[in-house]
Amino acid sequence: MLPLNVRIGFFLAVRALRRASLWTTGLIIFVMILTFLNLVVVSGILVGLLQGAIDQTRVRFTSDVIVSALNDKSYIENSPNLIALIETFPEIEAITPRYREGGTLEANYKTRKDTDKPNTAVAQLVGVDPYKEQAVTHVADDIVEGSFIAPGDYDQVVLGHYLLKQYLPIESPAFTTLENVGIGTKIRMKVGDVTREVTVKGIIKSKVDEIALRVFMVDSQFRSMIGRNDGNVTEISIKLKDGVDPIAVREKLERSGVDQYAKVQTYEDAQPQFLKDIIATFNMLGNVFSSLGLIVATITIFIVIFINAITRRKFIGILKGIGIDGRAIEFSYVFQSIFYAAIGSGIGLALVYGFLVPFFAAHPIDFPFSDGILVAPLNQTFFRVGLLVVSTVIAGYIPAWMIIRRNTLDSILGRN
């Protein structure tokens, strides 16, 4: 059985809310909804900008787990055995081994005069099995011109869009791009001392830098170009079955001794440190904005409840006069505050998870470095709901307490 004051407070609160002006109630709830959205959406968008980049990198590049060459090696030793081992894991859905070397591209060399500066670009040249690559990263989905390479393609490549001036029109002495290159254009590709003329088959436009700066070629062709016939690859992206924890697979690989001759990272491990720092900064900024929103909401509710309590001061005096405990009256205001916060948060939750999150997932915000989504983890959202309710309750309680402690007769007679 609830204490008497709580029951009386609830009795009074329900009737006050039921018979309050719809406009006033609506306005307060509207403020609560806006506050909730401010708390959740602002920080969610900030984090979502980076989460979009992280998701893209995971989907298009690293996949769930990436095994790559040690820092002092240019390839993973004993790769065929490693690949065979990985393929025995039941958690694995697909893998794509890649050969990778730094190289240069040159275009317009046939029309260039001897005095002209060569039109070159530095790129990461990658040899892949097109089917395996597509099975893991679906990278071909980002083709904007032409098509992706197929297993039988001979001397054909797909270029990342950062390598082409029409997609990245910047003039920098430290970073050059290829001009007048499109589908069917022949370019020179140089790795070490080997140069080969290849034809551009497709162009990929990706917000993942690693992809946008790459040149894709069929692995068998690339192997012959770099002269690697031992089957040792540079990196292996591993896609896991749904629900499999990447950390568990990383640890399993480490227990198998893979970490002795390769770097084993989950997609999170593989994030660059600067990205982790930016996430932390954006989280902090989001918390600052949320805190400001919370303070504004608290003050708003305080003012609303204070005005409400002031205008009802006479009735508060009457309640006390006829013997209603001041704590019951305080509870009534606390319940009203909880109602406003709960309804505002409830509608806000429905808006966020029923509309905004799916909307931004379907229509991401187009930022240069990512497709921004709305990140709203349930645990953080409910933590913020809790904060909102607590601050609203405090904001509702204080003015009620201030009015109730005044002299009963002064309240009844409206004396100051």
Next chain:
Amino acid sequence: MVKTTQLVKTFKNGDVYTPVLKGIDFEAREGEWLAIMGRSGAGKSTFLYQMSLLDDPTSGEIVIDGHNTHTMSAAEKMRFRLSKFGFVFQDYALLPELTALENVSLPLLMQGHSRADAYKIAIPALERAGLSHRVGNLPSQLSGGEQQRVSIVRAVAHQPKILFADEPTANLDNDSSKKIMDIFSELHKAGQTIIMVTHEEQYARLAQRIVYLDDGKIVPEPRQTL
């Protein structure tokens, strides 16, 4: 039932002290219907507020039903008011968001009655006051007379020892005032102690005894100026 000894109330406004009650010795007996009269500013309402513990006297003693109220805390006074007093105010003082039934039930609920029990007491009480058709109405849907009747029912539903009434007919027309006084008469016949402030002599004369107040003191009979 109610006894005051050398009751003094002085209001302070900055450096200005205004004595309103100047040492009142008074006694009301159980079951008595008592009217307090006096000209405007004589201290009638202030006297009522001191006796009903809505305000604290500057000095003097108030003993109610054998309890010296001087030593009571604010919380004890509040519980005392709830258990022993009923109030009828000049402007009815009903809570606007509560129906007539809910207004009447509120003190009963505060006394610990369940809602069903409170309604079982409140509904017949409202019916006896001729308000059976107004049970579910909000105060804004009632006439002044009806509101005051609801106010009286609220004041007596929990069977208080003393009913305090401050100018209960001041805002009402003659018909409504007469109905209110009829209810008071019935309550008095049933043994209810009533202390009523009024400036209307015709209604004061319905009481058993009239106490005249003038310039903060009880006087034996009205002056010419009354």
